[in-house]
Amino acid sequence: MALPTNSLIVFFSPSVDVIQSCFKETKASLKAGHKVDVKGLLSLYEASFLVVEGEDELDEAREFVVEHLGNLRRSNSLRNPLLAEQIDHALELPLHWRIPRMHTRWFIDHYARKEDYIPALLEFAILDFNLVQSIYKEELQEMSRWWRSLDLVCDDLHFIRDRLVENYLLAAGFSFLPELGRCRTANTKMNCFMATIDDVYDIYGTLEELELFTDAVKEWKIAESKELPHYMKIILVTLFNTIEDIAHTYYKEKGLDVLSCLKQVWVDLCKSYMVEARWYYTGYTPTFDEYLENAWISSCGVSGLTVSYCLGQDFRADSFRDLEFYRDTVQHSCTLFRFHNDLATSRAEIKRGDTPKSIECYMKEKNVSERIAREGIASLMRKYWKKLNGERIAAAKFNVSFGKTLMDMPRTAQFFYQHGDGYGLQHMKNSDRVISLLFEPI
Numbered sequence: 001m002a003l004p005t006n007s008l009i010v011f012f013s014p015s016v017d018v019i020q021s022c023f024k025e026t027k028a029s030l031k032a033g034h035k036v037d038v039k040g041l042l043s044l045y046e047a048s049f050l051v052v053e054g055e056d057e058l059d060e061a062r063e064f065v066v067e068h069l070g071n072l073r074r075s076n077s078l079r080n081p082l083l084a085e086q087i088d089h090a091l092e093l094p095l096h097w098r099i100p101r102m103h104t105r106w107f108i109d110h111y112a113r114k115e116d117y118i119p120a121l122l123e124f125a126i127l128d129f130n131l132v133q134s135i136y137k138e139e140l141q142e143m144s145r146w147w148r149s150l151d152l153v154c155d156d157l158h159f160i161r162d163r164l165v166e167n168y169l170l171a172a173g174f175s176f177l178p179e180l181g182r183c184r185t186a187n188t189k190m191n192c193f194m195a196t197i198d199d200v201y202d203i204y205g206t207l208e209e210l211e212l213f214t215d216a217v218k219e220w221k222i223a224e225s226k227e228l229p230h231y232m233k234i235i236l237v238t239l240f241n242t243i244e245d246i247a248h249t250y251y252k253e254k255g256l257d258v259l260s261c262l263k264q265v266w267v268d269l270c271k272s273y274m275v276e277a278r279w280y281y282t283g284y285t286p287t288f289d290e291y292l293e294n295a296w297i298s299s300c301g302v303s304g305l306t307v308s309y310c311l312g313q314d315f316r317a318d319s320f321r322d323l324e325f326y327r328d329t330v331q332h333s334c335t336l337f338r339f340h341n342d343l344a345t346s347r348a349e350i351k352r353g354d355t356p357k358s359i360e361c362y363m364k365e366k367n368v369s370e371r372i373a374r375e376g377i378a379s380l381m382r383k384y385w386k387k388l389n390g391e392r393i394a395a396a397k398f399n400v401s402f403g404k405t406l407m408d409m410p411r412t413a414q415f416f417y418q419h420g421d422g423y424g425l426q427h428m429k430n431s432d433r434v435i436s437l438l439f440e441p442i
Contacts, residue, residue: 038072038083041065042090049096052390053383066091082113093418097385099411101176104129105436130441132178139181140168140438143188150238152196156231159204160196166416166423167191169434173412174405175308183308186246190307193239194269194300200232201273202354207281210274217270220263239266250311258310261323265303272298280355291361292335299341301334301409308405329391329406336384336410339377344417385410 048062069087078084089110095103108125111117147164171187201210212228216236228236243266247259275294279286286294296302309315309323339358346357356364362373388410392403415433416422422430 036068036072038069038078038087041069042086045069045090046095049094049385050389051386052393053386055386059382082110085110093414097411097414099173099176099408099415101132101172101437102415102433105442108442126442132176133438133441135178135181136168136172136438139185139188140165143168143185146189147192150242152234152238156234157196159199161199163195163423164188164192165434165438167195169438170412170416170423171304172437173415174304174408176408179313180308182250183311186311187304187307189242189246190265190303191300193235193242194303196235197239197270198273198300200235201270201277202280205232205277207277210277214270214274218267246311254315256315256317258315261306261310261320265306268297269300269303276355285356285364286361288358288361288365291356291358292338295338295342295358296331296334299334299338301337301413302330305330305333305402305405305409309402312401312405314401326402326406329388329403332384332388332391333406333409336381336388337413339381339384340410340413340417343374343377345421 045062045065048058048065051058069091072078073084073087073091078087089106104125108122108129111125112122143164153160153162168184168188168191170191171184175183175187200213205213209228209232213232213236216222216228217239220240222233222237222240243262244259247257247262251257251259272294276298278284306323309319309326342357342359346359358377359370359373362368362376363370366373366376368376388407392407416430419430
């Protein structure tokens with residue numbers, strides 16, 4: 001019995017009984033020496049990543065399939081090179097963990113090489129991809145003009161990471177549909193400021209200055225910043241103006257005042273940054289739970305999700321009251337985002353004297369090596385995905401669009417940090433993927 005393959009599996013969640021039945025039939029068939037249904041194995045593999053908490057027995061099914069597909073590839077027994085390529089693609093990363101646009105690009109290229117492809121379907125797929133990409137290009141040009149107009153990359157702010165393309169792609173990763181341009185541009189602006197302010201807390205500000213900076217954000221008043229150094233005042237002025245402009249523009253379009261929500265994002269974020277700064281200046285290594293309780297906010301994922309929720313197409317006047325309902329789901333999504341970031345950047349950040357990350361906290365608390373800590377966090381990530389899958393099912397009946405964004409947040413982190421620090425450092429592989437998504441049409 002074969003489950004849906006390719007991109008369909010992302011939208012179809014089979015019951016645990018169906019997956020178990022497939023697993024038992026497949027295992028029995030292989031033991032009997034029957035010819036293996038490779039496409040069925042691939043479907044079973046993809047479906048195993050859609051399970052929720054309490055379905056841990058299906059981990060066995062995934063491990064079994066991974067082992068068998070790996071044996072097939074090592075034996076070079078597959079005569080179909082496209083099928084072999086599909087196996088490699090799946091084992092590298094399941095569909096459920098991939099950002100949709102990146103997989104779309106890969107699948108179009110893959111489908112075009114099939115002997116039985118449908119020309120009209122391929123033509124429409126290419127047309128759709130290129131049209132959406134052209135929208136991204138226009139938005140990125142608009143963001144480039146905005147970023148240059150702020151003139152923040154100057155002598156007073158020489159430390160600013162000029163990562164506009166990465167900040168835009170980060171926003172597009174979890175708001176990729178063409179009609180979500182408002183969310184993409186707003187989140188791009190938020191991301192630019194988050195990278196800047198993160199460096200202020202991590203590297204440049206003294207503890208006293210950071211306390212004053214945090215208080216100024218809490219009060220949302222420039223007057224509170226009079227004792228701050230000049231570069232911090234510049235950041236606050238441009239931050240306040242940008243956030244208020246985003247809220248004002250949205251109010252004119254939809255008649256909904258989201259400014260208080262956007263302000264709270266920055267209050268919570270700066271408070272979480274402040275917690276980490278105190279840990280750093282006092283030399284304190286938090287427990288693993290202490291770290292996670294703060295890190296899911298400092299990951300910046302909350303800000304992206306809040307903007308996507310408040311500026312999304314489904315947002316209405318009565319949607320404000322539902323925001324708290326999503327807290328657990330948001331926390332799971334942002335924790336996964338943080339784990340991906342930590343696994344890729346922890347060594348470099350500790351080397352430069354940053355605060356301890358999840359890996360270091362885990363190592364100290366469990367008294368284990370870095371390798372064991374990384375394995376432990378990878379296991380936790382699979383558990384958090386199960387939590388997120390379960391919460392997503394409940395959240396979907398309230399806001400389908402936002403529920404999808406909750407899943408795309410950790411997928412975007414996976415994309416950026418799969419091969420190292422794809423945000424802070426320039427990698428050839430990541431650069432190639434950015435070009436194929438944003439600049440190079442099919």
